[in-house]
Amino acid sequence: MNIQIDNKDFNLLIEYDQIKKRTRLIGIQLNVDYDNRVPVFIGVLNGSFLFLADLIKEVTISSEVTFVKVSSYEGEKNSGKIKLELGLQMDLKDRDVIIVEDIVDTGATLRFLIDKISEQHPSSVAVCTLLLKPKMLKEAIKEITYVGFEIPDEFVVGYGLDYNGLGRNLKDIYRAEYVPSET
Ligand code: IMP
Numbered sequence: 001m002n003i004q005i006d007n008k009d010f011n012l013l014i015e016y017d018q019i020k021k022r023t024r025l026i027g028i029q030l031n032v033d034y035d036n037r038v039p040v041f042i043g044v045l046n047g048s049f050l051f052l053a054d055l056i057k058e059v060t061i062s063s064e065v066t067f068v069k070v071s072s073y074e075g076e077k078n079s080g081k082i083k084l085e086l087g088l089q090m091d092l093k094d095r096d097v098i099i100v101e102d103i104v105d106t107g108a109t110l111r112f113l114i115d116k117i118s119e120q121h122p123s124s125v126a127v128c129t130l131l132l133k134p135k136m137l138k139e140a141i142k143e144i145t146y147v148g149f150e151i152p153d154e155f156v157v158g159y160g161l162d163y164n165g166l167g168r169n170l171k172d173i174y175r176a177e178y179v180p181s182e183t
Helices: 018-035 049-058 108-118
Strands: 002-005 010-014 040-045 063-073 082-086 096-102 126-134 144-150 173-176
Touching: 018 049, 018 126, 018 144, 040 108, 049 063, 049 096, 063 108, 082 108, 096 108, 108 126
Parallel strands: 040 063, 040 096, 096 126, 126 144
Antiparallel strands: 002 010, 010 173, 063 082
């Protein structure tokens, strides 16, 4: 299925049904891995809000949920200049932290967040991301433990992810149609 957002064409990449199934499996894995612990899920706003909402419903162990908001300076994504818009609201000392991301692209945002969280001396830090673009990752990040889908290096939108602020409400995930650059 093709759709248009802000005059750009996108086509279907991952259906919500697949997302639901994968999320259920990740939830089961988390229940096993964190049995007898009380992890703190940290959702990274804005993009992770739908994934975290669906994921947490699959988690049956005792857990807490909080959010952070991160942004790049000067409106430029992946510029490496990252700041916390909404800081950590909880004391994470000696806690098991699970960062929940919508997508890991270059990994710059995640690196920044892991470093910030580590300053509080949690007992463990793991990352659960719905999407990963392995080819874009600038450095290996050992904390990435749970991955929904590995996707090609293409811009995606939907299920929390936006294009110019739009499309977060879409149930499925779409990829931008390739347009050969004009010379
Ligand atoms: P990173 O710091 O390069 O890993 O980028 C992570 C952030 O960039 C994500 O949390 C998203 O906000 C944004 N981003 C990266 N790739 C995409 C994409 O394909 N669609 C929408 N947002 C993206």
